[in-house]
Amino acid sequence: MKTAIVGAGAMGQLFGARLQLAGEDVTLFDTQQRTIDALNSSGISLETEKGTEHVSVKARRAEDERGPFDLFVVFTKGFHTRSAVESVQHLLGPGSVGLTLQNGLGHAKILMEFFGPEHTVAGVTDFPADLEAVGRVKSSERGSVRIGSLGPQGHADEVAQAFNRAGLNAKVESDVRIPIWEKVAFNAALNSLSAVTGKVVGDLAKSPDARALISAVLAETRSVAASEGIDLSVERVGGAVESAFANHAAHKTSMLADLEAGRPTEVDFIGGAVVETGRESGVPTPVLETLCRLVRIRTAN
Template identity: 55%
Template structure:
């Protein structure tokens, strides 16, 4: 299989390395010259609880590749999805499938425009990955991929993308109805990512604050109400259990949205909390707490001043 990894960040490198080690022909498509150069010259070193593995890598700009791909896995930030897919139009054939495991809402719509609804797969992953630097990763084998058909059409046998992921030890689970899974991940991220980006708190600090946990509960309830207005029923108990696990086991973690905001980079707020607020407004569902947090998260952080003691 010829597989394209669109977006060679931490998660893209993890999935691409696993697929390459399993014998697939993988290309990493990115726009960052440093990442491209390092992957081409050094490959990818992957460390898990079972030991270390290494694989070579073929990386480049979209324009560097010519062969039609069998599968494209998209790992870009949500705001890069549309232009990234446009850039690989020459690599998409009539039988090419696309998978998105990105955070947030709306990415599946973009993929369906390029691959067609019946060749588009949407889902989530909970693989942890620590990117020490481009090409050097640490992860766990305990993660999984939950995905399903964008068009909700189910084959009588497991689709070939499932088998490809399974052979790469990516622990796929094919869901008959993937939307509750995606909305539960959105609720999780809308609560923790948005609040941390606004407050500057780590996940553990949120878990130790009565007021912060109250805000989390409000965001979860609002997100569940918006999901219900779209005909999707989510399990708040399951989301709260995942959040509690994050409090207890990932307390020092700074969410990606907080890291982006501190670095002055664009965040994915419009694809997570912002998307929930927008859909709520369209459906007449109020989201006052998430609306407020979303507005605050869009504001630039003030410049830090260094105070010199007298």
């Protein structure tokens, strides 16, 4: 497929490199000219346990490109989703498919406005991606992609096939809302608490108080998900949290990194979205709501 990666950050560069290495026709779109120039000049070097692979890539501003593209994979921050999809609207064809693998809730609804339910795919990924510099990505072979179509006759299968050719370990889910909400629960707990306390993952693991708050957030998120007809597994999410504690102790969450860099956070698309959904359904989320308010206070400062 002719594939557009919308947002050439760490995840965009990881997936762009993987797909290009597998022989797909990939273009990365970004708004930062410095990023575009670096990618066009030097390509992407991808480091994993197997070593380092290098691939040349194409990077553009959306307004400088002509379409159509078959697949659009959106990797922007949540607050940029609508403007990002609007920027590539002129590149959509009648059969174009939109895919969101972004953190949080609400992105698929935006994509459906542009692509339609039959041509919108949503999902999650747990592949790590650390951007050491533009065009230098450190990742792992251990990761997966879980996706599902949002229309009754969607395109998740063909997207998964392309991803699997690229070694991205994609699986099509019968109800993709479950892995999406489970990742939201994971991020709502770890990202919010890390951002409020300024602690990395390993520090949270050592604190009984942090563990108690994480358990409370997971329980609240499960209750909200249940009100939406989604059977979220606290045990599975808790296992993922323990895995993060054991294997990524030095990791600084993206929300904490954004705060320290003075950038906007995605709190309203992760924990904040859970709180809002709970409010609409009559499900209280006092612990998570307090953490989100504290993140916003830190952002305002």
